[in-house]
Every structure is written in C-alpha cells, then in structure tokens.
Amino acid sequence: MISFEIKKIYKSKLFLILILLSILVSAYNLYITKVTNISIRNEKSLNGSLFLGLNHKSEIIKNLNDDDKNKIVKEYSEYTINFEYPWDDSKINDEKYANDMTRAYYKNFLFNDFLLKKYNISLNLEQKKIWDWEMFESNYMINTNTPVSTQLMSNISSNPIRTLIYNDNVTFGVSIVVFLTFIFSGIISDEKLSNTINLAKTQPISKFKIILSKWISIIIYGITFIFLTIIFTAIIFNLNGYNWHNGHLEIYRIFSDKNIDYTIAYILLIKIILSSIIMITFFAGLIILLSTIFKNKYLPAILISFGLIISTIITNKFDLLRNVYNPFYLLNFKNILNGFISIDVELNVINSFRVKPIGFNIYLIYLSLSFILVLLSVYLLNRNFLYYSFKCNKKIKSIFNFEYFKIIRDKTFLFMLSGVLAILIILFINVYIKDIKSESVLKSSDLTPLMTYYKISETEQLENEITNFSMMKEDYIKLHGKKAFEEEFNRLEKKLLEREKRIEKYRIESEYYDKKDGKNFYKLRIDQINDILQNDKIIPTVKLKNFLYFPSSYNETLSLYKYLSEKNIEPKVLAWPIFSSEYEEREISNEIEDFDNIFDHSASYIHRKLFKTYPLDLFILAIVSFMVIGGYTFDKENGRQIDLINTQPLNKRKIYLFKLFSTFLIAIILTILMLLFISFLGFITKGIGDLNFPIVQYDRLLNISSISLNSKNYFSFIPIWVYNLKIFILLILQLYMIISISNFISMFTKRRLTLIFTTLITLASGLLINFKLPNYLKIYSPFSYMSARYIANGAIKIKLNSQDANILLMFIVILIFTTVINIMGMILSNKIEQ
Incomplete structure (x- = not known):
C-alpha cells in the first residue's frame, strides 16, 4: 500500500516539483551566504571591547592603583597602535588567509588575557563567564584548525555546513512544511470527492493501513527533500568556489547553566535533521487529520499557512509564544537544541540576552503526538463535517461572470479573507503599540534619544577626560608648568559647563511636542544635528569592515526637518537620523528596519x-x-x-x-x-x-563615496x-x-x-x-x-x-x-x- 501511494504521487510529477524546490532552497542558501555575513553567535564578545576606550575611570581597572592605571593605559595604547589584522579582500574564502586571520584574532585574545593576569584584574561574574568562553573558543579554533567566525570575519570562511545550520528554519523547517502542506493538502478529501476512497475500502485493507500508508508516503517525500537539499547545497557551493574550511568541526555553544557547553557542527546538523524529520511526521499527521475532517481540499493548506504566518508574526513580538506548545516555533531547530542570544530592539536601543535551550526531548513528545493524529484520522475517516460551499443564486449572464464566480463561490475564499484581515489587525496593533511607546518617550525630557546621546557622549566623556587630566597633574606640570595646567583645566571645566547648559536647552523638546509646535520642534532638531556635526566633530562617514555609515541620512533628515519646520507640521519624529537613508548598508537590518522613526x-x-x-x-x-x-x-x-x-x-x-x-x-x-x-x-x-x-x-x-x-x-x-x-x-x-x-x-x-x-x-x-x-x-x-x-x-x-x-x-x-x-x-x- 505504501509503494502504491508513492507511485501514485510519483506519476503525478510531484517528485519533479520536489527536486525543483530543493534546488531552489539550495540556491537560496547560496544567496543568503553572499548577501549576509553568516556568523556563529556564541557569545556577546568582550574581545576588543574589554579594554576599548580604556581610561583611568574605566570600570575594568577601577580597583588598580594610579601607577598601574597609567601603565596599563600606556601599554594597551601602544599595542593597539601596532596591532593590525591582515585584511585582504582579494583572499576571501582562501583557507590559508582564514587561518592567518584566526591566528591574529587569537593573538589579540592572548594579549588581553596577558593584561588581565599581569595586573591581576578581577572581572565580574558575567564578564568572567564570557571571557572564559571566548578563551576556550579561541584555543579550540587554533587546535582544530577551524577559522574565526565572528560577525566581522565570518565572510572569509563561509561554508555549506555553517549556512545549513544558520538557515535551518528555512532549509529544514518552513520550506518543507509549506511544500508538504500545499502538495498533500487534499490527500484524503480529494479521494472522498472522487469516491476513490470507497474503492480502497472495498479491498481487504484496514482503514488504519490506508491512513498509515499515506502518512508514511508524506514522510518519505519530506525526508527525500531534506537530503536532496543538503546534496544540492554542497554541489552549488562547490561550483561557486566555496571551500570546506573544516566547517563540520566548528562549535556552537549550548546556552545552559554550564558555562563551557557546546556542540560540534556535524553533530548539531545531525540533530537538526532528526528534529526536522520528527516535525515532518507531526505535520504529516496534521495534514492528514485536517484533510480527513474537511471535505474541502484547500482548507488544510489555508489553516496551516495562516497558522505559520500568524505564529511567525506574534512569536517575534511576544516571548509568551516562544514555548513548546507552538509547533511552528519548534521549527527554529538550532535555537531549540542549543539556546540562543536574543536581540531585542526597543526605541532604537538594542539589548541582548541569553535564552536557554529546550532540548531534543520536546521533539520526541511531538513524535508521540504525530501517532495520536494518525489514530484520530483513522477514527474520523468515515465522517464528513465542516464542509461549506457557496451557492450563488445570481443569474450568470456571461462567461466573464462564470469565471468570476468560480473563484469566489467557495467559503474558503471568505475564510481566507477573514484570516488576512486578522493578520492585518495584528500588524497594525504592533506598530500602534510602538507609536504609543515613542510618544511616551518624547513626553519625557530625560529619555529622548538625543538627550540620552548628549548625556553619554558629551557630559560623561568630558567628565572622564577631566578626571584623567587631573590624575596626570604632576607629569603635566613638570612638562608644561603649573599655569599651563590651570589654563587647560579651566578650559575643560568651562567646556563641561557649556555642554550642561546645552543639554538644559534641549529639554524644551518635550514642551514643543506637547504644544504641537512643529516649527520650533524641528528647528531644535536641526540645531541638535548641527551640534553633532560641528561642535562634536563626529565624522559622518565611519568605515568598518563589512559596515558602512554615510552622510546621506544627515542630508535627507536635515532637509526633511527644514521642510517640516517651514510648514509647521505636527511633531511626530522620535529619533535622530541613523539608518534612515536607503544608501546605507545595515549590519543589523532586520532589527533597525523593524522600527520607523x-x-x-x-x-x-x-x-x-x-x-x-x-x-x-x-x-x-x-x-x-x-x-x-x-x-x-x-x-x-x-x-x-x-x-x-x-x-x-x-x-x-x-x-x-x-x-x-x-x-x-x-x-x-x-x-x-x-x-x-x-x-x-x-x-x-x-x-x-x-x-x-x-x-x-x-x-x-550617486556613487556612495561621492555623497557628502x-x-x-x-x-x-x-x-x-x-x-x-x-x-x-x-x-x-x-x-x-x-x-x-x-x-x-x-x-x-x-x-x-x-x-x-x-x-x-x-x-x-x-x-x-x-x-x-x-x-x-x-x-x-x-x-x-x-x-x-x-x-x-x-x-x-x-x-x-x-x-x-x-x-x-x-x-x-x-x-x-x-x-x-x-x-x-x-x-x-x-x-x-x-
């Protein structure tokens, strides 16, 4: 019976569609590798930021004496001036180049670790956990000859294993569920409508075997899809010149209570495949159950598709639905098995936190549920209910009307329309909540993004500068004299006072907002941006590896503010111009694009x-x-x-x-x-x-480099x-x-x-x-x-x-x-x- 079902599906040319889709998903894996720096996010890295901006008031060295503070600041400054990664874009994907970059990365870690030990610097518990993991991971990369895979360096060692794991939700989850749902949606209802199911019942075959054979045939097609996609992905990557880079030996951290806990890439991939197969059995059972319940063959596809869409939208916004009761959430296999670092963006503030793994056992529970769905389908096989059709009493006057009513005559059309409107309501509620939060921020004079910026970048940095200068008093007087020291100190104090006055000036932003005074509100915004550009001398073009920020946002936003001020348009802009221009490459595009200023x-x-x-x-x-x-x-x-x-x-x-x-x-x-x-x-x-x-x-x-x-x-x-x-x-x-x-x-x-x-x-x-x-x-x-x-x-x-x-x-x-x-x-x- 199983071979009969498989042959029946094969003759319907569905196998050809399966091959085409697996090639398509494999090509998408290549595309996502080319346009995204696929990194392994094992930790919020301290390397490079542990001593970044090191000064005498830095938290990391607060317990050192003044002499040691001077020594470590000088030693670190000299190291950073001389240290340089061997960047060479012409050698991207070269294994020797990847190893050289890894050794340089490791060297940087060793020097940071050397400073920690030399000056007996104590890290807090959170910092120590991160540092211990980073040191372990760096040693592992050197010992196993696996390349560094942090965000800024991941593109030098892209490989198919890393992409398959990174894109597991699409490769082994969503694409398979959508494929099976659309292709097998009417696997029972089709036969009910054509009465071929009754022919099967006349044979010496039990209802259980009928359902079981269809269930297993769906699973076989799902498993075939998985392995074809893996094979095609490996072939496509090879044809495009991607090296292996020991991708199978890369490590993925398990975010458990144990600090040093990890899975090797090939083991994690095997677990993901097994988890995917189990979820295929669950969704295969769900497809058969819905096809048994509904005589309409489109409803199973509609229900599962809408469930997937709504679940994706809501799960991304509400942690409440990130649980074992949501089968669509379980399609994020790596996150379920290993846990992950979640990034939360709230009013342009990016926070990250660890989410513990749920583990593989939850998939075994869903395997048991899939058997229950099969048994329930057997029980309901002879029952027909929840079948609706739309009867049109209107007289059809033309072939055009006839074609028109073919589309809308079924109640599934109205069902889908209702589902679409429900999704639109959910989307609207999400942006509505964000707008309410944005409004509350602007009503608070201390929490506006620009006020926060001025407090951190102006007063706090200048206070640090004054403190550092005071601690260098004796050395400075020896070189320049007491009068020069007093003049410079007074200059810094005066500058700090001016900045504090400027902050007070900008508190009026909230008053303008309450009065709906767009003219003065946007004038103030223009003053703020000009302060940033002129007084603080912020360089508008900051170039980092794989990240560009250009002055196009300043240009467009300043012009917009001038226009809004002239027209006295109601204040409705929250943040300052970051990532507001289409010219900018977004390193965290999904998070930033999820917020509209x-x-x-x-x-x-x-x-x-x-x-x-x-x-x-x-x-x-x-x-x-x-x-x-x-x-x-x-x-x-x-x-x-x-x-x-x-x-x-x-x-x-x-x-x-x-x-x-x-x-x-x-x-x-x-x-x-x-x-x-x-x-x-x-x-x-x-x-x-x-x-x-x-x-x-x-x-x-315009050419990006020519924008000023x-x-x-x-x-x-x-x-x-x-x-x-x-x-x-x-x-x-x-x-x-x-x-x-x-x-x-x-x-x-x-x-x-x-x-x-x-x-x-x-x-x-x-x-x-x-x-x-x-x-x-x-x-x-x-x-x-x-x-x-x-x-x-x-x-x-x-x-x-x-x-x-x-x-x-x-x-x-x-x-x-x-x-x-x-x-x-x-x-x-x-x-x-x-």
Missing part, C-alpha cells in the same frame, strides 16, 4: 509605516495571488467542467482572456479592500492625518498621498504579472494547489536568476521590480545600482513580459487539449 499611524501614513516595518507589499502580493489564481485548474478539478466549456460555441482564446481578466478584476478588488481596511484602522485610531506629509524620493543615483554633507541634489520630497497612489498602481501591475504567469501555467497543471506552488517556484527561480544577472541587464528583468516600496520612492535605483531604473521602465518591462506570455497562452490554448 516617524510615529504616525494615521490613515494617510499607516501604509508607509507598515511597508517600512514589514514587507507588506510582498505579503499582499502573495496572499492575493493565493486567493485568486486558478485559471484552467478550476475547470479540471470540478468534474471536468472544461469538457463542457469546450462544447460551447466559444473561441478558446476568448476563454483564456476571460480567465485572465476575471482573475485580475478580483485581485484589484481584494487589493483595494486590504488597503482600505488598513486605512480604516488608522482612521479610527489617529484620523486622516496629513495627506501632504513629505516622503523622500530618490531622483538621481553638501550633497542635496539627489533627492526631493513627494506628498504621502502620491506615495500611496504609486504603491497601489505598482501592486496592481505586479499582480497582473503574477496572474499572467499563473494563467499560462494552469494550462499544464491539473490541481490548483500544484499551480499555486509551481507559480511560487517560478517567481522564486526568477528572483534567484535575477540575482546572478549583471546590473545593466537587471533593469530589463521583470523580477527586478517585485518590491513596491523601493519603486515608489525611487530607491530601486540604489537597489539595482542604475540611474535608468524607474517606474516608467518598470511599466514597459512588465507590460512587454506579460503581453508575450499572454499571446503565447492564447496561441497554445487553441492547440493544447485541457
């Missing part, structure tokens, strides 16, 4: 806020496409209605176009509904808002209503492209879920191929224009590194692409028997 959730601004905080444009594209695409599969699945249509005096090309445009019409209606619903949420909580609030639009592409504080001619402002209108038009055009692709593919597929999955693979393949194209060709690829957010404000120029990338070119490229597809579709519709 402008706390405004009104009807006019809420779309912009959600697009900046979440990839809402991609979500709308995905969910609307999922709800409407079907094409010819609607007719093939429902009693071969296509045969009846073909007997009518209708031109097959017209049928093709009717299917295309009826689907497109519903997509437009759904998009309008979602955007209006978001606006409604903003309206009832904050009103309409300012329709003319300015948004930065990038008009010209005087560069003003590369951007302009557009009102928020224009931005929102652009977003809507772009979404409609992108949906038209996706629907055209799916309508074409539907001629070659029989099942709607297979069509949806095949369309997804096609789009993902296009995006990955697009990644490999040179920049001058990317602008002519329709897959370059799949993010409405970056197109609406002109940032697509920066993303594609081309001045020619713009909305007009996007329109031309997508319209040519869709026209070619639809012409081919109309031609083939006359020749292919459906």
Whole structure:
C-alpha cells in the first residue's frame, strides 16, 4: 500500500516539483551566504571591547592603583597602535588567509588575557563567564584548525555546513512544511470527492493501513527533500568556489547553566535533521487529520499557512509564544537544541540576552503526538463535517461572470479573507503599540534619544577626560608648568559647563511636542544635528569592515526637518537620523528596519509605516495571488467542467482572456479592500492625518563615496498621498504579472494547489536568476521590480545600482513580459487539449 501511494504521487510529477524546490532552497542558501555575513553567535564578545576606550575611570581597572592605571593605559595604547589584522579582500574564502586571520584574532585574545593576569584584574561574574568562553573558543579554533567566525570575519570562511545550520528554519523547517502542506493538502478529501476512497475500502485493507500508508508516503517525500537539499547545497557551493574550511568541526555553544557547553557542527546538523524529520511526521499527521475532517481540499493548506504566518508574526513580538506548545516555533531547530542570544530592539536601543535551550526531548513528545493524529484520522475517516460551499443564486449572464464566480463561490475564499484581515489587525496593533511607546518617550525630557546621546557622549566623556587630566597633574606640570595646567583645566571645566547648559536647552523638546509646535520642534532638531556635526566633530562617514555609515541620512533628515519646520507640521519624529537613508548598508537590518522613526499611524501614513516595518507589499502580493489564481485548474478539478466549456460555441482564446481578466478584476478588488481596511484602522485610531506629509524620493543615483554633507541634489520630497497612489498602481501591475504567469501555467497543471506552488517556484527561480544577472541587464528583468516600496520612492535605483531604473521602465518591462506570455497562452490554448 505504501509503494502504491508513492507511485501514485510519483506519476503525478510531484517528485519533479520536489527536486525543483530543493534546488531552489539550495540556491537560496547560496544567496543568503553572499548577501549576509553568516556568523556563529556564541557569545556577546568582550574581545576588543574589554579594554576599548580604556581610561583611568574605566570600570575594568577601577580597583588598580594610579601607577598601574597609567601603565596599563600606556601599554594597551601602544599595542593597539601596532596591532593590525591582515585584511585582504582579494583572499576571501582562501583557507590559508582564514587561518592567518584566526591566528591574529587569537593573538589579540592572548594579549588581553596577558593584561588581565599581569595586573591581576578581577572581572565580574558575567564578564568572567564570557571571557572564559571566548578563551576556550579561541584555543579550540587554533587546535582544530577551524577559522574565526565572528560577525566581522565570518565572510572569509563561509561554508555549506555553517549556512545549513544558520538557515535551518528555512532549509529544514518552513520550506518543507509549506511544500508538504500545499502538495498533500487534499490527500484524503480529494479521494472522498472522487469516491476513490470507497474503492480502497472495498479491498481487504484496514482503514488504519490506508491512513498509515499515506502518512508514511508524506514522510518519505519530506525526508527525500531534506537530503536532496543538503546534496544540492554542497554541489552549488562547490561550483561557486566555496571551500570546506573544516566547517563540520566548528562549535556552537549550548546556552545552559554550564558555562563551557557546546556542540560540534556535524553533530548539531545531525540533530537538526532528526528534529526536522520528527516535525515532518507531526505535520504529516496534521495534514492528514485536517484533510480527513474537511471535505474541502484547500482548507488544510489555508489553516496551516495562516497558522505559520500568524505564529511567525506574534512569536517575534511576544516571548509568551516562544514555548513548546507552538509547533511552528519548534521549527527554529538550532535555537531549540542549543539556546540562543536574543536581540531585542526597543526605541532604537538594542539589548541582548541569553535564552536557554529546550532540548531534543520536546521533539520526541511531538513524535508521540504525530501517532495520536494518525489514530484520530483513522477514527474520523468515515465522517464528513465542516464542509461549506457557496451557492450563488445570481443569474450568470456571461462567461466573464462564470469565471468570476468560480473563484469566489467557495467559503474558503471568505475564510481566507477573514484570516488576512486578522493578520492585518495584528500588524497594525504592533506598530500602534510602538507609536504609543515613542510618544511616551518624547513626553519625557530625560529619555529622548538625543538627550540620552548628549548625556553619554558629551557630559560623561568630558567628565572622564577631566578626571584623567587631573590624575596626570604632576607629569603635566613638570612638562608644561603649573599655569599651563590651570589654563587647560579651566578650559575643560568651562567646556563641561557649556555642554550642561546645552543639554538644559534641549529639554524644551518635550514642551514643543506637547504644544504641537512643529516649527520650533524641528528647528531644535536641526540645531541638535548641527551640534553633532560641528561642535562634536563626529565624522559622518565611519568605515568598518563589512559596515558602512554615510552622510546621506544627515542630508535627507536635515532637509526633511527644514521642510517640516517651514510648514509647521505636527511633531511626530522620535529619533535622530541613523539608518534612515536607503544608501546605507545595515549590519543589523532586520532589527533597525523593524522600527520607523516617524510615529504616525494615521490613515494617510499607516501604509508607509507598515511597508517600512514589514514587507507588506510582498505579503499582499502573495496572499492575493493565493486567493485568486486558478485559471484552467478550476475547470479540471470540478468534474471536468472544461469538457463542457469546450462544447460551447466559444473561441478558446476568448476563454483564456476571460480567465485572465476575471482573475485580475478580483485581485484589484481584494487589493483595494486590504488597503482600505488598513486605512480604516488608522482612521479610527489617529484620523486622516496629513495627506501632504513629505516622503523622500530618490531622483538621481550617486556613487556612495561621492555623497557628502553638501550633497542635496539627489533627492526631493513627494506628498504621502502620491506615495500611496504609486504603491497601489505598482501592486496592481505586479499582480497582473503574477496572474499572467499563473494563467499560462494552469494550462499544464491539473490541481490548483500544484499551480499555486509551481507559480511560487517560478517567481522564486526568477528572483534567484535575477540575482546572478549583471546590473545593466537587471533593469530589463521583470523580477527586478517585485518590491513596491523601493519603486515608489525611487530607491530601486540604489537597489539595482542604475540611474535608468524607474517606474516608467518598470511599466514597459512588465507590460512587454506579460503581453508575450499572454499571446503565447492564447496561441497554445487553441492547440493544447485541457
């Protein structure tokens, strides 16, 4: 019976889809390696920061006498001046270079450890735990010839094992669950509808064997997917010139009560694979149970997909759901097995803390649950309930109406729409809570980001400087005389007094906010930024390895503040200009992009806020496409209605176009509904808002290195209503492209879920191929224009590194692409028997 089920699935060409998806996930692993520095985050590193900014008031040497303080400050300063990592970007991925960097990294540790022992410096308990681990890890790397994998150096030793473990949630979790859910959603309900399940019941086979064989066949396909993905990942990495770098011997810390506790990479990978297989058994049982309960074959896929989306959103925001009762959370295998360092971003303040491992045993519990789901499915096999269908009493007057009602006639359509609206409410609540917190910060004169900055960078640093200068009094007098010392000391004291007065001046920021005095509020912000640039002499371009910060944020923010001040627009900006420009590379992009400086959730601004905080444009594209695409599969699945249509005096090309445009019409209606619903949420909580609030639009592409504080001619402002209108038009055009692709593919597929999955693979393949194209060709690829957010404000120029990338070119490229597809579709519709 099991072999029969596997052969049945194999003949349906699902195995080909499995191979294509595993190649796609492997290619994504390569992509994520190229665009991300995949590091092994074993600890909040003290190396380099233990003595960083060392001075006489440093906490680390507070118990030393003055003489030892002078000696250690001098010794460390001399070392740092002479020490240098052997950076050489031309040798990236060279194993000898990786080993040289590791030895330099280890040398730095040894010197820090030497200072600790020489001056008998005592670390606090937390520091000692971190230091002991870092020393152990450094020694391990030297002894096993494994390269350093910290964030700044991880790209010199990228390897497939590290990527598989880093991306375990996608490689061994989400992609497999989505694949199995979409492909096997109707594994029981399909047979109930076609009555083939009754044929199986007439055979000398028990209900238990029927369910068991289907369950095992799903598991086999899931396991096959895992090993194909591992093999293809290794092959693709090898073809792209990546070395092994002893990746199988790298260590991953277990964040248990025991300080030195770790897992070797290959053992951790084996545990992840075993955990993934167990979760496959659980979700296979869940798919069969839902397919047994619901006669509608789409509901299992819809329920699990929405569960995955909602769980991901809520779990990322609320620690309460990071527990063993959430099966979707358990797909973060490495975090479950080893624990992890969690990064929490709250009002631009980044905090990190350790989360202990749950351990492998929890997966054994879910293995037991999977057997219970199978037994429950056997019990419910003969029962049909929770099946709804929508009966339309409206008279269908045309083939267009007929195609239209095929899509909306099932209650799953309304069920999905309800789920989408629920997700939008959750997203809105998240940004609403952030806005309330931002508002409370601005109402407190001591907690605003700029006030915090001035206290730390101005008064505290200057106080340290004065203390250090006082402790050097005798040496300074010997060299320069008592009068020179008193003059310099008085100068520093005067400077400190001026800075304290300046801080008091900026306390008025909260008063301006309470009075809604935008004119003076933004003038004060401009003064603050100018103080930072001029008085503090902060260098606007700070270059570190793998991280760049450019003055584009200052340019754009200063211009924005001037505009807001002139128009006396209500204060609604929390933080100062960090990571606000599209020109900046974000080392912690996910954390920073999850926060929008402008706390405004009104009807006019809420779309912009959600697009900046979440990839809402991609979500709308995905969910609307999922709800409407079907094409010819609607007719093939429902009693071969296509045969009846073909007997009518209708031109097959017209049928093709009717299917295309009826689907497109519903997509437009759904998009309008979602955007209006978001606006409604903003309206009832904050009103309409300012329709003319300015948004930065990038008009010209500049070379990053040429941007200075005087560069003003590369951007302009557009009102928020224009931005929102652009977003809507772009979404409609992108949906038209996706629907055209799916309508074409539907001629070659029989099942709607297979069509949806095949369309997804096609789009993902296009995006990955697009990644490999040179920049001058990317602008002519329709897959370059799949993010409405970056197109609406002109940032697509920066993303594609081309001045020619713009909305007009996007329109031309997508319209040519869709026209070619639809012409081919109309031609083939006359020749292919459906």
